[in-house]
Amino acid sequence: MSNRKWFGLLKNTAIAVTAAATMFGLASPALASPASEPPQTNVVGGTRAAQGEFPWMVRLSMGCGAALYSRQIVVTAAHCVSRTGANTSITATFGVVDLQSSAAVKIKSTYVHRSPTYDTATGGDWALIKLASPAPASIPLLPLAETKAYDNGTFDIIGWGAASEGGAQQRYLLKAKVNFVTDATCKAAGGSYADLIANAEICAGNIPNGGIDTCQGDSGGPMFRKDNAGAWVQVGIVSWGEGCARKGKPGVYTEVSTFAAAIKAAAAKL
Incomplete structure (x- = not known):
């Protein structure tokens, strides 16, 4: 959902997204809204994933997804972050399918690298987030397709x-x-x-x-x-x-x- 297309919709629903994130422990309590029981089955044609089925999947506190690339780096989209540089404001949540689970592993960011070619004719909607500490060794990595x-x-x-x-x-x-x-x-x-x-x-x-x-x-x-x-x-x-x-x-x-x-x-x- 880049700022060229879907990101416009995200901006228009920013308050709702933030409120939902707060419900699941991903945003400041100061922005909390009344919680409601989330849908249990379909999301855009989907079904619920089993615990441990996709262990390298990560939820980021700004409301984006990511995947564990190395013990201390996750891969996400460039449009999810604003710039390259030091950043300690992002929390990465690992190891659970239920964002309210007490078993969730949460690690803060230290640095963001945003693709230098993002939003150019070359394309490149990717970014890396370095974590303050390594993800648990029990969580596997998701390798990139190199061809x-x-x-x-x-x-x-x-x-x-x-x-x-x-x-x-x-x-x-x-x-x-x-x-x-x-x-x-x-x-x-x-x-x-x-x-x-x-x-x-x-x-x-x-x-x-x-x-x-x-x-x-x-x-x-x-x-x-x-x-x-x-x-x-x-x-x-x-x-x-x-x-x-x-x-x-x-x-x-x-x-x-x-x-x-x-x-x-x-x-x-x-």
Whole structure:
């Protein structure tokens, strides 16, 4: 959900998003609003993930997702952070599907690296957040796809984002599957999709029917699939789209294979 497209909707619902985050222990109590029981099943066509199913998934306190790249670095979207530099304001939550669980591991940030090519013709909606201490060794990492070999097929998406376009954030981690959409088909969706950066972005969704998608609050989270060895590999980062789960309007993700080398180099310097 970049500031080009979905981020506009995020700005318009910032108060609701902050209130929902407070319900789940992710925002200042001063901004709290009355809590209500969150939906238990579907979020944009998804179902609830099992505890431990995607252990490298991270929730960030600004209302974005991320994935554990190394013991002390998470990968998220550039549009989730404002700039490169020291930053101790972000809290990363690990190890749970229920954001209210007392078993959650929470670690503060120390530094943010924002892609220098973000919002340019080159694209690059990715960022790294360095943590103040390492994540527990029991939490596995999610490796990046370093070639385009896995930029096809069926992908998995997960997040604590809205259950519907403009809706509230969720308490429980939800999952869904989406199909690869070719660049030509994605561009043919019209509107903002005509400006798709083919070498930097990858599309996925249910073009004929809609109903399955990432949404506000899922930004920065991973899109992933199994590699030839049966291990999870990250192929995308939730970036933008026109609305959520609309028919003929797929989700657009940062193409991780394009930026894997740059991400690896930046991480080595943090």
